Amino acid sequence: MSAEPARRQIRLGLLTNPPGNGARGQIRPGDVRHPGRVLDHYAHLARTAEAAKFDVLFAADGLTSDTELGTKPEPLTLFSAVAALTDHIGLVPTVSTTFTAPFNLARQLQSLDHLSGGRVGWNAVTSAAGERNFGDAPLPEHQARYRQGLEHVSVVQALWNSWGDDHSAVPIDHRGEFYTVEGPLPLPPSAQHQPVLFQAGSSDDGKAFAAAFAEGVYTAQQTLRGAQRFYRDLKARTAATGRDPANILVLPGISTTIGGTEEEARRIDDDLFDYHYSDASRAALEGQLAGVDLSGLALDDTIPLSWLPPVASVQGRQSRYGVFRELAVDEGWTVRQLITLQQRSAGHGRAVGSPEQVANRLEQWFVEGGADGFIVMPGQGPGGVEAFTEHVVPILQKRGRFRTEYESATLRGNLGLPAIPDRVLAA
Numbered sequence: 013m014s015a016e017p018a019r020r021q022i023r024l025g026l027l028t029n030p031p032g033n034g035a036r037g038q039i040r041p042g043d044v045r046h047p048g049r050v051l052d053h054y055a056h057l058a059r060t061a062e063a064a065k066f067d068v069l070f071a072a073d074g075l076t077s078d079t080e081l082g083t084k085p086e087p088l089t090l091f092s093a094v095a096a097l098t099d100h101i102g103l104v105p106t107v108s109t110t111f112t113a114p115f116n117l118a119r120q121l122q123s124l125d126h127l128s129g130g131r132v133g134w135n136a137v138t139s140a141a142g143e144r145n146f147g148d149a150p151l152p153e154h155q156a157r158y159r160q161g162l163e164h165v166s167v168v169q170a171l172w173n174s175w176g177d178d179h180s181a182v183p184i185d186h187r188g189e190f191y192t193v194e195g196p197l198p199l200p201p202s203a204q205h206q207p208v209l210f211q212a213g214s215s216d217d218g219k220a221f222a223a224a225f226a227e228g229v230y231t232a233q234q235t236l237r238g239a240q241r242f243y244r245d246l247k248a249r250t251a252a253t254g255r256d257p258a259n260i261l262v263l264p265g266i267s268t269t270i271g272g273t274e275e276e277a278r279r280i281d282d283d284l285f286d287y288h289y290s291d292a293s294r295a296a297l298e299g300q301l302a303g304v305d306l307s308g309l310a311l312d313d314t315i316p317l318s319w320l321p322p323v324a325s326v327q328g329r330q331s332r333y334g335v336f337r338e339l340a341v342d343e344g345w346t347v348r349q350l351i352t353l354q355q356r357s358a359g360h361g362r363a364v365g366s367p368e369q370v371a372n373r374l375e376q377w378f379v380e381g382g383a384d385g386f387i388v389m390p391g392q393g394p395g396g397v398e399a400f401t402e403h404v405v406p407i408l409q410k411r412g413r414f415r416t417e418y419e420s421a422t423l424r425g426n427l428g429l430p431a432i433p434d435r436v437l438a439a
Contacts (some may be wrong), residue, residue: 022378022413023261023427024384024405025068025104026397028054045229048078050085051093055302057233057397058094061101064401065363066424068102068133068388069094071229072212075111075142086423088120088413095128102423104133104210104228109164111139111146115193118171121207122199130185130203130422135210135230136165138221140329155329159216160190165209165225172206184218204422214242215332217325223249226260227429232335232360232389233264250408259429261384267357267391270399274365280392281356281364297354300336302326311348315340335359356391360435367403374404375413 058069087105095103103124106307107117113196117134124130138157143150152160172182174196183197211218214233219242222229229246233239239262247257269284271277298306304319309322323334334361337346345353353359363373377383392398408414420426 019412019414020378020406022374023228023263024064024066024388024414025070025102025263026057026066027265027387027389028057028069028071028090045195054090054094055097056183058101060096060397060401062098064405065418066101066401066430067385069422070104070135070210071106072135073108075104075108075139075145091132092124092127094160094367095124095131099416100131100285100421100426102131102133102208102426103128104135104208106135106137106212108137108139108142108159110172111142112153112164114164114167114191115171115195115197116198118168118304119199121168121199122172122202123362125192125202125204125207126199130424133200133208133210133228133423134168136161136226137212139317140327151327153219154330155216158221162221162224162375163188163190167191167193167223169206169209171195172201176199201258208423208427213329215334216330218331219246219249222246222260223253226425228261228263231262231264232332233382234335234339234359236380236382237433239264240378240380243381243383257289261427262382263385263387263411264377264383265360265389266358266386267360267362267389268370268396268400268404269356269362269364269392270367270370270396272366272404274369277366277369278363284411289319293351293355294347297336297351297401300332300359301340301355302333302338306347309347311351312346314344314346315350317341332359357389361391362391367407370400370404371407371411372410378413386406421434 020246034413054370061069069091071090073087088107091103091105121132121134124429138161139151141151151157163392166187168183170186174182174184176182179200181196181198184193186193186195208227209225209229210228211222212230213221214231223246230243233242243262246260250257253319269277269281271280294417304315304323306315320337323330323337325331336350339353340350357402361368374386377386388400390400392399405414409416417420424431
């Protein structure tokens with residue numbers, strides 16, 4: 013009799029800076045915005061997630077001067093400190109291809125991978141804003157950003173691989189549309205050979221970008237049907253490049269509010285957010301809707317279709333705009349409902365209920381082809397991480413859906429990815 017194949021395991025990441033942690037200006041005990049507690053806060057998150065055997069800590073980032081969220085450390089700097097305080101959990105900073113040079117970034121990430129013992133990833137994004145902080149040039153259009161981004165990633169990978177089998181360095185002599193880079197990188201391969209590559213975005217350009225190189229994709233999905241559609245499409249695109257679709261992990265964001273019962277969880281949810289329908293919250297929704305002016309609409313009005321441009325015409329965050337547009341047009345959501353979604357999860361899916369209900373939600377999406385895992389975004393302020401790790405994780409472990417011990421010393425090994433990446437990059 014042949015051995016039974018190993019049961020698929022849910023992959024879990026923790027977003028270190030999730031939306032939904034209280035109103036602007038409100039400081040809660042343990043909040044990252046509390047003066048003098050920045051490293052303590054992130055060290056607590058990292059140790060809590062590592063004790064629960066999470067795969068990764070994931071840091072979102074943007075390059076605007078928005079100070080509403082308070083202290084938000086630069087991700088590479090942050091994870092350099094966290095690496096020294098942890099032993100197993102992966103560390104995945106978000107870094108823009110539009111506003112960084114490939115050589116410097118390749119060196120920084122590979123250095124951190126060495127210092128952490130092979131636990132680093134890179135969430136490669138192209139940025140939908142930030143140009144005002146990097147000179148006077150306008151932000152490149154959407155397709156051009158992704159074309160530049162793909163060349164950027166290919167150069168970084170070439171630098172990571174600029175060492176021969178005999179450990180001698182080899183120049184890469186890259187001359188492309190956007191970059192001229194000689195190389196090699198003055199740093200040999202790390203314990204996992206090179207950092208694990210992630211991508212965040214769900215537009216057509218974003219999916220093509222991810223299919224070329226990504227090993228993990230962070231995406232915003234509201235419904236199981238939509239998640240399944242995205243999952244099938246991305247896996248098919250990946251296979252079409254010649255890559256094994258099993259080697260790209262789809263990880264939707266999931267904002268959680270957990271109580272002893274569903275009633276308690278919904279009460280916690282409402283207590284946190286019901287007061288928050290302000291001009292600032294309306295402006296945040298307008299930002300997700302490509303700058304559409306909603307001032308003429310009441311909270312319980314729906315948004316006329318004629319006000320919302322086609323997704324492909326948006327030069328900012330196409331994928332997130334698509335989420336909100338679909339809910340406004342296809343589901344008839346009101347301004348109030350859309351503001352609530354923006355406040356509580358920034359467009360990501362939500363799970364509000366008892367630990368059993370939240371575990372059921374994750375398992376259903378996993379089993380029914382909507383996800384390989386999740387980036388958990390605790391949406392109830394301090395205590396939200398503990399609510400998930402202490403009450404939801406044990407249920408998933410008992411069902412055999414999540415590990416009880418780390419399998420490997422490297423991030424690549426814990427994610428079940430090949431030791432030597434199998435990628436085909438677009439020319």
